Amino acid sequence: MASAGSVILTLAFLATVLAAVAALLGRGGDERWLLTSRRAVYVACGLLTLCVVLIERAFLGDDFSLNIVQQHSSIETPTFYKLAAMWSSQEGSLLLWAWVLSIAASLALYSTRNRLREIVPYATAVMAGVGAFFTGLMLLAGGVNPFASTPSPVPLDGVGLNPLLQHPSMMIHPPMLYSGYVAFTIPFAFAIGALVTRRLDASWIRATRRFALIAWAFLGLGLLLGARWSYTELGWGGYWAWDPVENAALMPWLIGTAFLHSIMVQEKRGMLKVWNACLIVATFSLALLGTFLVRSGVLQSIHAFGDSTVGPYILGLIAVVLVGSTALIVSRLDDLRSPKRIDSLASREAVFVVNNLLLIGICATIFWGTFFPLISELFTGTKSSLAAPWFDRYTTPLAVLLVLFTGIGPLLAWRRVSWTTARRVFVVPALSALATGAVLALFTDAAQSPWALALFTFAAFALVGIGQEFWRGAAARRSLAGGSMPAALVGLVSRNRRRYGGYIVHVGVAVLLIGIAASSSFQTKRDVVLRPGESATVDGRKVTYVRPTARVDKLAFTAGAVLRVRDGGDAFTLHPTRRFYRPTGGPSSGDISSYFGGESDSEIGLRAGAGSDFWTAEQPKITGVQRDARKADAFLKRCIGGAPGVPPQCQALGLLMRTAAANPALRPTALAKIEQVQLGTARRIAAGYVAEATPATFRVIVDPLATWIWIGGLIALSGALIALWPARRARRVPARDAELEALKEAKYREIRDAELDHAAGKLSDEDYALLDAELRREAVEILDRGLDLEQDDRVDDEEDREEDRRPVEVALDHRAAAEGAAPAADAESDLAG
């Protein structure tokens, strides 16, 4: 099986190479080469899927002849984690990278099969090139082939998956992060294609915007799950530590956020082309850097990743990407210049630029802090590192400003806003924010932390502003289309998924930041030592250590506590525990002390509430238990050895052991007997621990609003889903007109947007008149181009063309009016690609 797998992997590698070469050969438009390259990508995707299936089957079937299975799984590993064990290994995670990339590339190529003729060959070459790099890495780098076999004889059991990793979110956290990293390859590849062919309008953005959004959502979800795992599993009570590996995933997410905003400016206004190209190159490079960091051992991290052979190769790829892209952008600067300028600072695009700068500021700060050990080594010769307070000092003010501008952006219309209009839309959110700030400052102790207070105020501004957007939009739609208010709201969101989905993301992020600000600024954390029966008061809540608990099974010794918490009139019980795992897989020493020679992890006792989380973890004092275990081990040894003065049962046990030593057939029976005796003894020791009433250390944290971090994250995710949700099937158009059609639809949408903004009171009459005239002029230009094409081609498809054959001005008026009243079903057809 190992060799079959290697062959399939090699074939996948060859398919990616073929795809890249064929795409480049077909760059002139040779249909056969292009088809070959696209099919080669699909084939590579199929082959890599087969590899993943083979590996997963080996995990499920405990095939320890494969090194990856032997090292990361064992017979005892629960099935659920056998499936997840693949990506806990270096080679498995590389396979995951390549596999997800092949899926994303196939989807991208399928959705653009009739579009972007010039760009696609180069984009294919880039995607296939990156795919070839990662598949080739597994085959050639040495030590990272997922199909490497274990030296014979084949071991009977595996080492097992680290119990710390056996948490439900470990099943989804790494694939989410990888999918996020990987999916950014697609917009990057198309950007490179656009740069090479100098097709620098927004068509590459329209074709890949979805992939960027999917990547962003996956990466965000991955970060959220990692934070949640840290909060519930690691027993320290935090969710973020500014650890290099966390930072490595946060940086591409931040730049990706900036990219998602600034591409809207390019789509609508044709500006910021250089900026967008730079952002996507930076995002992709940072994603590669994240992949590199976890495998290089360059930086000290809580995540101890061993040095491995693949680090230098990935570093090489990053260098190629950075140098190549920079050279490409510089050589295309003339084509990237936009004749348009930002008209006014009071416009949505201007605020987007400010938000972009803030996001980049945050990212630059994190980058500097993360790589500071290397920087300081360069200048001072010693590796010095920066701790969380340093990161907080800079990211906090930048994040607070970001929230303010996140609030301002949606309130402004594109292009320009007159001050009278601005006043009208700003008055309610601004007053609500001031009221919120004042109430918080006067009636709570929020003022103790000025940054937190500022964040709450600005978040209130942003949330009320978005609420007002929904309200006014729905009212405007109702006046245009009639119907009830809820129906108008649903209609509004479903017809403008991108805009209102985006607003929902904003709501989620604002809620998440409120949670972070409150829980980090107003947290109460105490470590208390209690004996059973004793109580302590933490932040007005009385915690009583009712009784200890202990449980033993073959795998772990679990010591826990029953805690009774009284919070005013509310009383509840928590049950934090700590599990001590026996090492699995290796040559087990087999004694009772081995329970305390392996990993241990915490199961926290958590009472989540809308107001605050009550979080507890126990650190039981097990010195007594360990002493008893050592004593029991010593006794068992003497017992089996038949030392004088041992009880009569020992005679039988000793005899069994001596016979087994001579007769291998009896060994399983003897081992089972010993195990049974040990388990019984361990249970007695556990009972002794419970009876003894040993003191234990409890970490108790009262975390205000912490639950809202997770709720905010989920809201943001649902917003992203709404923005991603495909519109109903777009009108079928001949392949060659697809791009023009997309352009036309984008312009129609812009006209409708302006109309909606006007109806919602965000644009004054004269601004609207100006803007509308301008947009219509641009739309007419596009339609003219369409007519030219049509005359050249003499397309017979009468029905489809009818609309466009009318005098353009009339057609446009008719169309826009019809869609204003009841926006057409294919409103977002440009998103379908």
Added chain:
Amino acid sequence: MDPQRKRKIRLVVALSAAVLLAAALVYTSFSASSEAKEPSQLLSAAPGASYDMTGRVVRGSVRRNGDSLRFRVVDRDGGSESLPVTYSGTVPDPFRGGREIVLTGEVENGVFVGEPDTLVTKCPSKFTTSSDG
């Protein structure tokens, strides 16, 4: 004001903000960081200075003494000289003999005294080439 001039002013403002941030980052990072040292370097370190010690806990050297923890550490890539450490405060779940740790503290009379709650134990998680778990 003509638009050309306006744009220039905006650019200058943005650039100065960036330069200010960069200068602040550079300036504060050198003073806020603490030096990372390996145990072998700390054996002869001057008392009184605060260090970030990164090292590997010697297997079987961990002793609990009331609330405090005593153990010995060696350099990450091994080495024969070990440094005694005392520490009190929260102990992360993955802490045990053989693990890599980072601890902030000072050297007093040849013993590294860790500051409470600064013990970081590395996740033995993924991609470790050797199976020290």
